């Protein structure tokens with residue numbers, strides 16, 4: 386039920402993001418979701434792509450520092466309070482969200498949110514127990 | 529003015545006879561009381577009895593910073609701790625400082641030499657001395673303090689930091705002399721001007737500046753902006769502290785080394801050969817009268833040249849030119865000695881970090897800044913910001929704990945820093961001196 390994500394270290398200087406997207410475009414990689422978190426010094430670009438293996442390799446070959454990790458993709462009802470219904474469950478189960486970002490595509494009528502929990506398995510269990518749809522990686526990469 | 533007329537103007541012949549007698553004594557003392565000296569003298573095939581002339585000093589082995597490190601903390605002391613009344617320390621290359629000890633008589637001689645230095649700058653017991661050298665393990669603060677008291681001047685023990693308060697004291701207490709680093713003197717001038725204080729109209733008339741490299745251009749700027757005469761003082765804790773050598777107000781060209789207490793030599797740092805007077809070399813000092821911690825031929829790493837020509841002030845002691853640089857890669861950051869190897873060893877102590885780094889030394893508001901750029905590695909990279917920030921904080925803290933300097937740490941992409949063989953190429957020093 387986990388989705389693989391690739392994170393890239395970026396220095397805070399012009400052209401950093403462009404360099405990553407160029408490398409991925411040249412390698413024929415399709416970016417499905419992306420989030421850029423930054424401080425005054427550096428940034429972390431997190432990506433979900435259609436071909437994780439090739440993306441990581443292409444970036445490493447270009448000299449980027451890359452880390453592969455797991456996140457959770459959840460469908461949320463596209464209506465007021467939809468996001469809150471998830472937050473509520475996570476708070477009740479004492480699950481900490483390290484970060485979250487939205488997916489570009491939809492799954493039918495629903496939006497997709499990517500979550501990074503402190504305890505990923507407990508997070509998945511809590512969501513499933515409460516009737517949320519957690520998307521498997523294979524499905525997310527092909528959306 | 530001369531504090532100790534007899535000894536400071538001793539004819540060369542008498543001075544050299546005194547140096548020889550004291551050299552024989554100190555060599556004998558360290559040989560018989562310190563295992564390290566016995567060993568290195570024996571290895572060099574020389575005994576204290578072989579010293580017949582001053583030139584024989586060249587047959588004695590050098591003492592290096594590494595030797596001090598190997599004998600940390602008290603291994604080179606020649607007296608028991610019960611005879612030691614004070615300890616000081618300076619930063620070392622592996623996180624361990626270099627420790628120096630003083631007997632009561634050592635403190636007294638140091639105070640007298642410091643008093644000589646103050647008088648050499650034209651000060652008397654009627655002066656008020658604003659002492660902005662740091663008080664603590666660093667020898668600057670207390671060294672100047674005791675000398676000022678020995679002279680009978682009024683000393684304000686400001687120590688370093690709190691610039692605004694320093695400016696208030698400069699205005700309200702009306703000190704006539706200030707002791708600090710040249711860059712701090714400029715920083716005070718700048719901050720005072722920004723606060724709307726006319727820094728030239730203060731009662732200050734003399735600055736006794738040292739503990740970091742500077743030049744004539746900086747001297748000119750300090751003199752203009754503070755309306756003072758700025759003079760150079762030299763010292764290092766291993767040999768004593770401030771007051772090993774001092775520029776005279778009359779000559780303003782080189783610092784008289786107090787040769788009745790020290791023998792100074794200049795050597796080629798590569799070969800160890802003595803270089804002739806007037807030529808640049810590494811300063812090497814032998815302390816002749818220190819009781820607790822005498823050093824034989826200590827290599828300072830400071831580059832200078834010696835001038836033997838008589839000086840118009842009447843002192844017969846040889847002069848050393850203002851220190852022009854280092855024979856090694858030591859950096860002086862806000863008066864603290866920092867070797868790139870120390871930073872490297874701190875980085876190596878952090879798991880997962882590759883010691884690919886670059887040091888950028890600069891000046892902001894006339895004060896030194898240190899930025900450490902460290903390359904990111906797969907082992908420490910994370911998808912979470914806070915983990916990377918923790919690494920930066922950890923490096924900053926370790927550097928502060930081990931070296932006593934505050935550095936700004938910046939993580940940079942892997943393989944973005946230039947790879948080079950020489951260590952000094954990892955340092956970018958943007959300061960003027």
Ligand SMILES: [Zn+2]
Pocket residue numbers: 776778779780784839840841842843
């Ligand atoms: Zn002179």
